Amino acid sequence: MKELTYFNGEFVEPGEKCVSIDDRGYCFGDGVYEVTRVYNGRCFAFSYHQDRLYRSMREMDIPVKMPPDDLQELHEIMIEQSGITDGYIYLQITRGVSPRHHAYDRSKLEPTMLMYIRPIEEDLSKLAAGVKAISLPDERWLHVDIKTLNLIPNILAQTKAEKKFAYSAILFRDDVCTEGATSNVFAVKDGILYTHPANNLILKGITRQMIVTKVAPSLGVTVIEKACSREFIENADELFFTDTIGGVIPITKLDRKPVGNGEPGPVTMRLRDGYEKLLHEGMA
Ligand code: PMP
Numbered sequence: 001m002k003e004l005t006y007f008n009g010e011f012v013e014p015g016e017k018c019v020s021i022d023d024r025g026y027c028f029g030d031g032v033y034e035v036t037r038v039y040n041g042r043c044f045a046f047s048y049h050q051d052r053l054y055r056s057m058r059e060m061d062i063p064v065k066m067p068p069d070d071l072q073e074l075h076e077i078m079i080e081q082s083g084i085t086d087g088y089i090y091l092q093i094t095r096g097v098s099p100r101h102h103a104y105d106r107s108k109l110e111p112t113m114l115m116y117i118r119p120i121e122e123d124l125s126k127l128a129a130g131v132k133a134i135s136l137p138d139e140r141w142l143h144v145d146i147k148t149l150n151l152i153p154n155i156l157a158q159t160k161a162e163k164k165f166a167y168s169a170i171l172f173r174d175d176v177c178t179e180g181a182t183s184n185v186f187a188v189k190d191g192i193l194y195t196h197p198a199n200n201l202i203l204k205g206i207t208r209q210m211i212v213t214k215v216a217p218s219l220g221v222t223v224i225e226k227a228c229s230r231e232f233i234e235n236a237d238e239l240f241f242t243d244t245i246g247g248v249i250p251i252t253k254l255d256r257k258p259v260g261n262g263e264p265g266p267v268t269m270r271l272r273d274g275y276e277k278l279l280h281e282g283m284a
Contacts, residue, residue: 033091035244092114096111127167129252133253169181183207183242
């Protein structure tokens with residue numbers, strides 16, 4: 001088993017290739033990315049990641065150079081050649097290289113593509129015991145539905161959270177919960193599941209989509225996609241984060257106060273089990 005890196009059309013040793021100092025990803029964070037879970041030697045929900053990637057590229061006006069079938073094949077080759085069966089594939093496409101100037105000329109740019117596969121080293125099962133979260137203002141721009149490399153507000157929020165020994169931050173815009181610094185957020189109240197609508201104010205997480213469209217319906221849990229107030233979140237029976245790497249992550253403390261009875265909630269844990277089952281079965 002070995003990590004594998006792909007850069008602009010070839011497999012390279014990490015550190016073997018240099019990114020140009022004029023790469024717009026390096027200078028401006030002008031690019032998009034995806035993180036896909038590799039489980040049981042297969043990409044989980046690959047078609048969803050692929051759709052989101054191409055949408056991000058469209059929104060950013062970055063031309064697609066690799067058709068979907070080739071992209072899928074490349075993911076499969078990376079899994080096969082690395083021998084990594086439980087890990088993730090990071091894919092990043094920047095607008096390309098040109099002398100630093102804010103405006104770009106699409107006709108003169110060739111996107112830069114980087115991918116790597118790495119194993120997951122942390123013990124994810126520990127997350128089932130629940131994590132702490134803090135609340136912070138959502139200071140991001142108004143198009144966080146596009147998965148761009150520009151993550152400064154997320155980075156600062158996540159760092160503030162970790163400095164307070166929290167797992168992550170729940171973000172609030174105009175007193176409404178949007179999502180987490182690196183994940184989506186769900187609340188449970190009286191057995192009903194709530195999460196922010198998938199509009200321009202959140203990233204439409206793939207794990208979120210799995211919960212909303214597959215896991216919750218299969219368990220008979222009603223989902224309401226609605227912007228929830230801070231008061232609602234603070235008084236929720238259960239809260240959890242979702243993301244590709246951690247799956248469903250119960251939140252047992254928010255700003256030092258216990259969520260519900262301070263234990264991972266029953267609805268959260270049913271959804272977590274349901275999601276793990278789906279992950280195990282695989283999904284195209
Ligand atoms: N929101 C943000 C801000 C994220 O960075 C992520 C991914 N880490 C998510 C939501 C969850 O998305 P996904 O389930 O596709 O990993």
